[in-house]
Amino acid sequence: MRVEDVSFYSEGDRVSAILRLPDRTEGAPYPAVVQGPGWLGLKDAQLYLPYHEALTAAGIAVFILDFRGFGSSEGASDLLLPSRQLEDLVNAVTYVASRSDIDEDSIGTFGSGGTGGGNAIMLAAADSRIRCAVSQVPVADGEDWLRRMRREYEWYELLESLRADRAERVLTGKSRLVHPREDIMLQTPERRTTKVKKDVDSRVPTLVQLRSVDGILAYKPIEVVGSIEDAPLLIVGVEDDPVTPTDHAVSLYERARPPKKLLMQRHTTHYGAYAQYADTVVPQITDWFGTYLRREPVTTDHDLGATT
Numbered sequence: 001m002r003v004e005d006v007s008f009y010s011e012g013d014r015v016s017a018i019l020r021l022p023d024r025t026e027g028a029p030y031p032a033v034v035q036g037p038g039w040l041g042l043k044d045a046q047l048y049l050p051y052h053e054a055l056t057a058a059g060i061a062v063f064i065l066d067f068r069g070f071g072s073s074e075g076a077s078d079l080l081l082p083s084r085q086l087e088d089l090v091n092a093v094t095y096v097a098s099r100s101d102i103d104e105d106s107i108g109t110f111g112s113g114g115t116g117g118g119n120a121i122m123l124a125a126a127d128s129r130i131r132c133a134v135s136q137v138p139v140a141d142g143e144d145w146l147r148r149m150r151r152e153y154e155w156y157e158l159l160e161s162l163r164a165d166r167a168e169r170v171l172t173g174k175s176r177l178v179h180p181r182e183d184i185m186l187q188t189p190e191r192r193t194t195k196v197k198k199d200v201d202s203r204v205p206t207l208v209q210l211r212s213v214d215g216i217l218a219y220k221p222i223e224v225v226g227s228i229e230d231a232p233l234l235i236v237g238v239e240d241d242p243v244t245p246t247d248h249a250v251s252l253y254e255r256a257r258p259p260k261k262l263l264m265q266r267h268t269t270h271y272g273a274y275a276q277y278a279d280t281v282v283p284q285i286t287d288w289f290g291t292y293l294r295r296e297p298v299t300t301d302h303d304l305g306a307t308t
Contacts (some may be wrong), residue, residue, distance in 0.1 A: 001055040008095035010088045016072035017065040017092065018043050021101070022056045029099075029105035031293045033062040037083055038113020040180060042071040042200040045267070050052040050109065050278055054286045062110075063096050065089075070204060079216035080180055080208045082115055082122070082142070089123045097129060104129070108231075110285070112136035112143075114185070114244050116234075118221040121252065124231045125224035131230070132292035134285050136236040137270060140248035142219030148201065148245060149186045158213070165210045177208035184213055188242055194271040199264050222248075225255050232259040234288040236281055243270035261288070 002021040007014050022030060033055060037043060043064045052062045052181060068075030069086045089109070097104035108131050111120030118136025124133040140143045147155050161176075169175050181187050183224045225233070233256045237249030246264075253262040273281075 001053060001086070004097075008091060010068055010075075010091040012042050012069050013070060013074040013195060015065055015074070015088060016043070017063060017090070017095075019096075020052045020056050020062040020064075022059050024059070027052075027059045028101045029103040030059060030061040030101060031108070031289070032096050032102045033108045033110050033289060033293070034089060034108045035062060036067060036089050036092075036116060036119050037064065037070075038111065040114025040201075040204045041113060041116060041197065042066055044071070045197060045200045046072060047196055047274060050282055051112075051285060054282045055289065057100060058286050059289055060286075060289055061102060061250060063092060065092050077205045078208050080184070080205070081213040082119065082219040083215055085115070085119055085120050086126060089119060089193040090127050093123070093127055093129055094105070097232065105217055106131055106293050108132045108134075108289055108293045110134045110136075111138070112236075112291075114139045115142075116246065117218075117249075118142075118219065121225050121233070123255040124228045124233065125221075126238070127231075130231050131295055132232045132234075132289060133235070134234045134288055135249075135252065136239065136281075137238055137244045137273075138221065138235065138243055138249060138250050138252060139219070140222040140225075142216040143147040145244070145248070146184070146213070146216060149188075149242075151283075162213055164216075165188070177207040178210050179206055180204075180208050180212070183210075184208070184216065188270075190269055190271055191243065196271050196274055212229060222251055222255065225252050226257065229265055230282065231286070232255075232261075232292045233260045234263070234285065236263045236285070237265065237275050238268060238270050239266045241265055259292070 004019040043066045069077040107273040109120045117135040120135040124130045
C-alpha cells in the first residue's frame with residue numbers, strides 16, 4: 001500500500017487527507033472509496049487500517065479526510081455539524097475525481113461509526129457520482145439517537161438548553177460551548193473504557209458550540225436512503241447495540257432500494273465488533289466494492305420490443 005498526504009479546499013478551508021493506493025501501478029486509474037471518519041474520528045485512526053489494507057490489496061484506492069476543524073484541517077474547531085461534513089465529502093469526491101490516477105466513473109463511499117455510517121448514506125443520496133456505498137453501525141435519525149441515550153428528564157433539559165442557546169445566539173452571536181462526549185453524545189460504559197480510538201481520542205475537539213446539537217437533530221439519513229439510485233448499499237450493524245441503535249441499521253436497510261445487503265454482527269458489542277468480526281466483515285466489504293464499484297465506460301441497454 002502506497003500512502004500520500006494530500007490536501008484540497010472545502011468552502012475556502014484547506015482540508016487534510018490521506019490517499020492510500022494499491023502497490024501495483026499497472027491498475028491505474030484505480031476505482032476509489034471516499035471515507036469520512038466516524039463520530040469524533042480522525043483520518044489517521046488505526047481502527048481504519050484493516051479496511052484500507054484489504055481494499056488497496058484488491059486494487060481499490062482509499063481517500064480519507066479530516067473534516068474541517070478536525071485534525072490537520074483548517075476551519076472552526078468548535079462546530080460539529082453533519083451538514084458541514086457532507087459539504088466536505090462532496091468536495092472530496094470532486095478532488096478524487098480530478099486525479100489522473102483515479103477512475104472518476106468508479107468512486108464509492110465508506111463510513112463507520114455513528115455519523116460516519118450515516119454520512120456514507122447522505123453522500124450517496126446527495127452525489128450521483130457515488131457508485132456504491134458501505135455504511136457501518138450508522139445513525140439513521142439524529143434526534144432519535146440523542147433522545148434514546150438520555151433519561152426523559154435529561155432530554156427535556158437538553159431541549160430547554162437549546163431554546164436558551166438559540167435566544168443567546170440571536171442576541172449576542174455566541175453559542176455556549178459544551179463537551180461533545182459528555183453533553184451531546186453521552187458515553188456508554190463501554191465507550192469510557194474502550195481503547196479502539198485511543199490513538200486519536202486526545203486530538204479531537206473537546207469543546208463545541210451547543211448549536212451543533214441543532215444540526216444533529218436535523219440529521220436524517222433515514223429520510224434520504226430511499227432516494228439513492230444506482231448505488232448499491234451494504235449496511236453493517238451490531239445486534240443489541242446501545243451506541244448506534246440496531247433498529248437504525250435495520251430501518252435504513254428496509255428503506256433502501258436494491259441491490260442492498262445487511263450484515264448483522266451478533267454476540268458482540270459496538271466497539272468489540274471491529275476486532276471480533278474483522279475476518280468476516282472486512283472481506284465482505286471488499287467484495288461489495290469489488291462487485292459494484294467499477295463502472296464500465298460503455299454501457300448497453302436492450303429493448304427488443306414487444307413480441308407476439
